[in-house]
Amino acid sequence: MKQLSLSLLLLACAFLHGTTSAGGWGPVFAVEVRGETFATPLVITDPYIIKELSFWVGPGTRYNDFMTQGGQERSIVDWDRGEASSRPEGLTSYEVSFLLGARDNPAKYTVVYEPDHKNGLGYIYYPTETNGIVAHLVDGWRYASIRWNTRVGSAIAVHRESHPAR
Numbered sequence: 001m002k003q004l005s006l007s008l009l010l011l012a013c014a015f016l017h018g019t020t021s022a023g024g025w026g027p028v029f030a031v032e033v034r035g036e037t038f039a040t041p042l043v044i045t046d047p048y049i050i051k052e053l054s055f056w057v058g059p060g061t062r063y064n065d066f067m068t069q070g071g072q073e074r075s076i077v078d079w080d081r082g083e084a085s086s087r088p089e090g091l092t093s094y095e096v097s098f099l100l101g102a103r104d105n106p107a108k109y110t111v112v113y114e115p116d117h118k119n120g121l122g123y124i125y126y127p128t129e130t131n132g133i134v135a136h137l138v139d140g141w142r143y144a145s146i147r148w149n150t151r152v153g154s155a156i157a158v159h160r161e162s163h164p165a166r
Helices: 002-020 047-052 146-162
Strands: 028-034 042-044 061-063 094-100 107-116 121-126 134-136 140-143
Touching: 028 047, 028 146, 042 146, 047 146, 107 146, 121 146
Parallel strands: none
Antiparallel strands: 028 042, 028 094, 061 134, 094 107, 107 121, 121 140
16 A cells, blocks of 8 residues: 555656646746737746646646646646647638747747637647657647637637738
8 A cells, every 4th residue: 555655656746846837848838829919929928827728638638747637627638628620711820839948048838729719619730749748649620728718719819910021
């Protein structure tokens, strides 16, 4: 029993370490959004927003050879809705990079986000793997979570108005 408790404690510590610092990469310190509708990138550095949005979770997600468990409420994707096989045409695409590690030479995990302002939904393209940071064993278009659409979709709309492309 003592051995099992120690093993569970070590596994929990490894998981908690991974949620903020993917094995030596360090914690996410910014989310950068680039798109043709902006003159300059939108950079989100508010730790509250960053902490509540995670790409580290979801079915088939692994890093440091550990499969992730839990944390779905912070996911940028609404995994319960499944694959977004039919998205509206003509949506604007944004490249969203999660910056982590050293600020002077950060590692990036990048997804594509397409907000649909007409219905308040958004779609995220998850690559299978990027830069060896995290692997998602499922790739393709997914529905963005309500939390993601609220926080990042709204920030994009404001930034697009205040920093329009010329």
